[in-house]
Amino acid sequence: MNISSRTPEGEPYRCTICGGLAPLETSDAGDSLCPQCGQLLWKLRDSLEAVTLSPIAELSLSDPITEHLADSMEVVELVMQLEDKLGISIPENPYDQIRTVADFLRWYRDHQRDD
Numbered sequence: 001m002n003i004s005s006r007t008p009e010g011e012p013y014r015c016t017i018c019g020g021l022a023p024l025e026t027s028d029a030g031d032s033l034c035p036q037c038g039q040l041l042w043k044l045r046d047s048l049e050a051v052t053l054s055p056i057a058e059l060s061l062s063d064p065i066t067e068h069l070a071d072s073m074e075v076v077e078l079v080m081q082l083e084d085k086l087g088i089s090i091p092e093n094p095y096d097q098i099r100t101v102a103d104f105l106r107w108y109r110d111h112q113r114d115d
């Protein structure tokens, strides 16, 4: 038997964040996320929506998180939301390490691995 078809679609997606196998690809930005990172992205979006009180139609991995926030008060509120939702503590100046949505997801996954 000879398996002759070699389509690019046959390649499994790799998670953009953790490098794990990613069965799903978010269509708009072409980012691939594994279920764990996908859930995290949802939680981040929920938190952002809770802070800004407006729905976020699209949250791309390359978005600076602050792009969705009006001022430093909202940054503080977001940090509190995330700490509450995820049961973690976020460093005092997170934007040294965490600028974009992808930075946050990566930071969180690294943080989890230490526990």
Ligand SMILES: [Zn+2]
Residues within 6 Å of the ligand: 015, 016, 017, 018, 019, 020, 033, 034, 035, 036, 037, 038
């Ligand atoms: Zn992942």
